[in-house]
Structure formats: C-alpha cells, structure tokens
Amino acid sequence: MxxxxxxxxxxxxxxxxxxxxxxxxxxxxxxxxxxxxxxxxxxxxxxxxxxxxxxxxxxxxxxxxxxxxxxxxxxxxxxxxLGFAQGTREFDDLNWMLSYLHTTLHSDLGYGWNAYKLDEDDHAGKAFLRRLAREKSAEAYAYLQGVLEGREWLAGNTKTVADAYFIGIARWGEDLGLFDIARDFPGIHRHMARLEADxxxxxxxxxxxxxxxxxxxxxxxxxxxxxxxxxxxx
CATH class of the missing domain: 3.40.30.10 (Glutaredoxin)
Structure with a gap:
C-alpha cells in the first residue's frame, strides 16, 4: 500500500x-x-x-x-x-549534510520559533531568543553558502533529499524576519531560487x-x- x-x-x-x-x-x-x-x-x-x-x-x-x-x-x-547506497562515500556525505541541516540550521532557527512560545509580555526573553537565532543561524547560512561554491547541489552531483530538506527550513530565516536572504546570503538565495522553480x-x-x-x-x-x-x- x-x-x-x-x-x-x-x-x-x-x-x-x-x-x-x-x-x-x-x-x-x-x-x-x-x-x-x-x-x-x-x-x-x-x-x-x-x-x-x-x-x-x-x-x-x-x-x-x-x-x-x-x-x-x-x-x-x-x-x-535522491540517495546513495549505504557504505559508500556518497552516502556518508549525504548523511553528514542531512545531519548538519537538522542539528545546526534547523536547531539554530528553532530559537526564533521558540520566542513565540514565551509569555506575551516577556519582551526580554523574546529578544534574547531572536538574537540567538540570528547569530547562530547566520553562521550556518554562511557555512552552507561556502559549501555551495563550486557545486550545484548540497550533497552530490544531482539533487538529493538534502536539497529537499534544505528548501523547507532555509525559508525560516525570512519567515522569522531575521534576514533578507538575497542581500545577506546571495549564494543561499541562488540555490533557493533554483529550487523554488522546481x-x-x-x-x-x-x-x-x-x-x-x-x-x-x-x-x-x-x-x-x-x-x-x-x-x-x-
């Protein structure tokens, strides 16, 4: 089924x-x-x-x-x-990229979402979490932008599930009002634009x-x- x-x-x-x-x-x-x-x-x-x-x-x-x-x-x-046989170097690279996206970019942007879970009048707490989200995720975006230099896709010569996962979470930087992706990370913006046309x-x-x-x-x-x-x- x-x-x-x-x-x-x-x-x-x-x-x-x-x-x-x-x-x-x-x-x-x-x-x-x-x-x-x-x-x-x-x-x-x-x-x-x-x-x-x-x-x-x-x-x-x-x-x-x-x-x-x-x-x-x-x-x-x-x-x-979309993926590679387990035990190959290509699989290891894909697994590493997925892990990085999840444990770093997803987690870093998650601080921004957690700000919405605080009491409405906890302005200091909200500001702290948003600042943390911006500072930490900026490093992740910059790192991924470097990875994309000289390659078309995040993990290999073709689009993989890593690119699929990326486009679902990379948008959060603008959803949360943390960045202007096109201005702040043009390499990330180019990859997102390519995927958005898919x-x-x-x-x-x-x-x-x-x-x-x-x-x-x-x-x-x-x-x-x-x-x-x-x-x-x-």
Missing part, C-alpha cells in the same frame, strides 16, 4: 518530505496536520510525540523524524540519485497553501481522518 506522509502547517519542516516524495515519483498520500490545533487520536497513534513529519511507511508501520523519513525516501530513489517545490507550496495544485510525481490525494482511521484499523 502507498505510504502516507503527515505534514505540518504552517511552514513545517515536513515541506521537504513532500518535495522528496514528488521527486521519487512513486504513489503516496498526504494527511494535513494543523500544528496550532488539537491533534487527532489517529495521528497520535502514528506520532506519539505529536510532531511532523510522520509517515505510515510502505510496510504499514509508523516512521517519525525527518532524517529517518528522508532516508527511507532516498533508499527507494537510488536510481534517481515543479515539486511549487506543488509543495500549493499543498501547504491549499491552492490548486498539480503533481509531477505520484501524489494520490489527501487522506481524510476517516480514511486514516480505516487504514490504521486494517
């Missing part, structure tokens, strides 16, 4: 998993999770921590965490260059925004809450 990806809105890092599934081109379904609303019992069975992305994998078992899901997708897309990225934006969309991959439709319950009961 086709896998089901649970993606979070607004602007979740699960965006990258949608892009990767589109690049894979195999049948899949999506299930929308509003991260600002109460989670359903069905989603809790797939993701007990209530985090996205989460996936009902092709074998019917739950899979959580971006890196695990992206590696699952990559392993099914070796023929397309049909899979355009599709993922339309899915998030609930606007008319056209899949260039294997999208089979959204799974309703009722469909999810039936799928989990099977």
């Amino acid at each position: 086709e896998p089901v990806l649970f993606y979070g809105v607004p602007h979740g890092c699960s965006f990258g998993s949608i892009v990767a599934l589109e690049w894979l081109g195999q049948p899949y379904r999506l299930h929308r999770i509003d991260m600002l609303s109460k989670r359903s019992e069905g989603f809790a069975r797939v993701s007990p921590l209530g985090q996205t992305p989460a996936m009902i994998a092709p074998d019917g078992k739950p899979l959580t965490e971006s890196l695990a899901i992206l590696h699952n997708i990559a392993a099914r897309g070796l023929d397309k260059g 049909p899979a990225v355009i599709f993922a934006h339309a899915i998030e925004d609930e606007t008319p969309h056209r899949s260039s991959g294997g999208f089979c439709g959204q799974l309703t809450a009722q469909d999810l319950d039936a799928r989990l009961a099977a």
Whole structure:
C-alpha cells in the first residue's frame, strides 16, 4: 500500500518530505496536520510525540523524524540519485549534510520559533531568543553558502533529499524576519531560487497553501481522518 506522509502547517519542516516524495515519483498520500490545533487520536497513534513529519511507511508501520523519513525516501530513489547506497562515500556525505541541516540550521532557527512560545509580555526573553537565532543561524547560512561554491547541489552531483530538506527550513530565516536572504546570503538565495522553480517545490507550496495544485510525481490525494482511521484499523 502507498505510504502516507503527515505534514505540518504552517511552514513545517515536513515541506521537504513532500518535495522528496514528488521527486521519487512513486504513489503516496498526504494527511494535513494543523500544528496550532488539537491533534487527532489517529495521528497520535502514528506520532506519539505529536510532531511532523510522520509517515505510515510502505510496510504499514509508523516512521517519525525527518532524517529517518528522508532516508527511507532516498533508499527507494537510488536510481534517481535522491540517495546513495549505504557504505559508500556518497552516502556518508549525504548523511553528514542531512545531519548538519537538522542539528545546526534547523536547531539554530528553532530559537526564533521558540520566542513565540514565551509569555506575551516577556519582551526580554523574546529578544534574547531572536538574537540567538540570528547569530547562530547566520553562521550556518554562511557555512552552507561556502559549501555551495563550486557545486550545484548540497550533497552530490544531482539533487538529493538534502536539497529537499534544505528548501523547507532555509525559508525560516525570512519567515522569522531575521534576514533578507538575497542581500545577506546571495549564494543561499541562488540555490533557493533554483529550487523554488522546481515543479515539486511549487506543488509543495500549493499543498501547504491549499491552492490548486498539480503533481509531477505520484501524489494520490489527501487522506481524510476517516480514511486514516480505516487504514490504521486494517
């Protein structure tokens, strides 16, 4: 049975998993999770921590965490260059890049999102977290900009799941009002612009925004809450 990806809105890092599934081109379904609303019992069975992305994998078992899901997708897309065989240097490079994006860029920008979780009148706390997000993520953006000098993609000679994950989280620098990416990191901006023109990225934006969309991959439709319950009961 086709896998089901649970993606979070607004602007979740699960965006990258949608892009990767589109690049894979195999049948899949999506299930929308509003991260600002109460989670359903069905989603809790797939993701007990209530985090996205989460996936009902092709074998019917739950899979959580971006890196695990992206590696699952990559392993099914070796023929397309989305990933590489484990044990190769190319796999190590991809795994390193995914880890850097997750543990550094994602985490650094996360300080900015955490500022919104503080009490409304905690101005000092909010300012501290935003400053921390800006200072730390600036280093990450600058480092990644250096990586992109002289190469077209983040991890190899073709686009991989690392580029898919990148486009889902690199946008946060402007979402949070921390940077003008085009001005502050022109190399990052060029890579983002290239990805933004990709049909899979355009599709993922339309899915998030609930606007008319056209899949260039294997999208089979959204799974309703009722469909999810039936799928989990099977």
